[in-house]
Amino acid sequence: MSRLSDVAHQLVAPGKGILAADESTGTIKKRFDTIGLESTETSRRDYREMLFGATEAMQNYISGVILFDETIRQAGADGTPFVEMLKANNCLAGIKVDTGAKPLPFHNGETVTEGLDGLRERLAEYGKIGAAFAKWRGVIAIGENKPSRASIVANAQALARYAALCQEAGIVPIVEPEVLADGAPGDHTIETCERVTTETLAEVFEQLRIAGVELDGMILKPNMVIPGLNGPKVSVAEVAERTLRTLKATVPAIVPGIAFLSGGQTCEQASANLSAMHNLGDLPWGLTFSYGRALQAEALAAWGGKEENVEAARRAFVHRAKMNSLASLGRWAADLDRAA
Numbered sequence: 023m024s025r026l027s028d029v030a031h032q033l034v035a036p037g038k039g040i041l042a043a044d045e046s047t048g049t050i051k052k053r054f055d056t057i058g059l060e061s062t063e064t065s066r067r068d069y070r071e072m073l074f075g076a077t078e079a080m081q082n083y084i085s086g087v088i089l090f091d092e093t094i095r096q097a098g099a100d101g102t103p104f105v106e107m108l109k110a111n112n113c114l115a116g117i118k119v120d121t122g123a124k125p126l127p128f129h130n131g132e133t134v135t136e137g138l139d140g141l142r143e144r145l146a147e148y149g150k151i152g153a154a155f156a157k158w159r160g161v162i163a164i165g166e167n168k169p170s171r172a173s174i175v176a177n178a179q180a181l182a183r184y185a186a187l188c189q190e191a192g193i194v195p196i197v198e199p200e201v202l203a204d205g206a207p208g209d210h211t212i213e214t215c216e217r218v219t220t221e222t223l224a225e226v227f228e229q230l231r232i233a234g235v236e237l238d239g240m241i242l243k244p245n246m247v248i249p250g251l252n253g254p255k256v257s258v259a260e261v262a263e264r265t266l267r268t269l270k271a272t273v274p275a276i277v278p279g280i281a282f283l284s285g286g287q288t289c290e291q292a293s294a295n296l297s298a299m300h301n302l303g304d305l306p307w308g309l310t311f312s313y314g315r316a317l318q319a320e321a322l323a324a325w326g327g328k329e330e331n332v333e334a335a336r337r338a339f340v341h342r343a344k345m346n347s348l349a350s351l352g353r354w355a356a357d358l359d360r361a362a
Contacts, residue, residue: 203286300352
């Protein structure tokens with residue numbers, strides 16, 4: 023295998039998943055607002071250090087961490103760079119490289135993700151800092167007359183160009199096309215999500231092929247096939263069945279792994295749905311998690327920005343990481359989750 027393939031397989035090693043700690047400054051402020059904490063460079067550092075210092079979670083359940091530009095350059099309170107802190111726990115450092123979703127001209131309410139300008143140079147710098155992989159998120163909204171073909175194609179092309187630039191730089195790309203569950207009005211059915219997700223992933227892999235991306239040296243980070251946040255409720259079994267049907271129809275078996283995002287789900291739902299997929303027969307790729315909020319929410323609430331709560335917060339983080347590790351092996355159970 024190539025080095026890219028080796029790194030990709032390491033990211034989806036059995037029982038391990040990816041921590042998404044790449045919240046922008048604006049997003050982390052919103053998270054801190056929920057616990058009444060001011061967002062400063064120091065408070066953001068302290069929060070990430072609280073997570074990265076949870077040794078049991080980082081060594082046993084987390085294969086890599088997606089960082090933000092500020093975070094990949096930061097060090098802990100004792101001066102140890104975060105990249106080195108992760109390396110000591112056998113975790114790979116990753117970096118979010120897109121610059122956000124911007125309005126798509128002439129397509130009201132739809133977006134295309136930007137950040138390709140200067141990306142080659144930024145990737146070279148991140149590689150020197152220690153990034154082994156990167157992430158780019160494209161957003162697909164469901165609504166009246168949405169998504170348009172233009173939105174799907176524009177985001178798929180951007181994802182493919184990003185992935186090719188990453189591989190050129192020796193960095194594994196995480197390709198994240200997210201069909202939103204919580205976009206307005208968010209009342210779509212699971213059938214609609216399946217149709218749109220299938221169309222989106224088919225286009226993404228077509229553009230990856232055109233761009234010459236090595237599919238054995240990348241990771242896919244898709245949404246699960248779920249109804250909109252305000253849509254009709256469905257069972258865990260239906261989510262698992264529809265999600266796997268969509269993936270088997272669109273994702274080549276050569277892709278090392280699929281690491282789901284958790285958008286639109288509670289912590290428990292994200293674990294339950296992932297676990298159920300592993301009980302539906304053999305899978306051609308590794309299937310795991312790349313969660314942000316669904317890994318961090320309980321730890322953030324327990325921490326509350328207070329030094330005396332660090333160990334309690336780490337215990338909450340370890341528990342959630344362990345539950346998702348079990349889910350990535352098909353061994354999660356509600357009674358195990360609630361026993362802690």
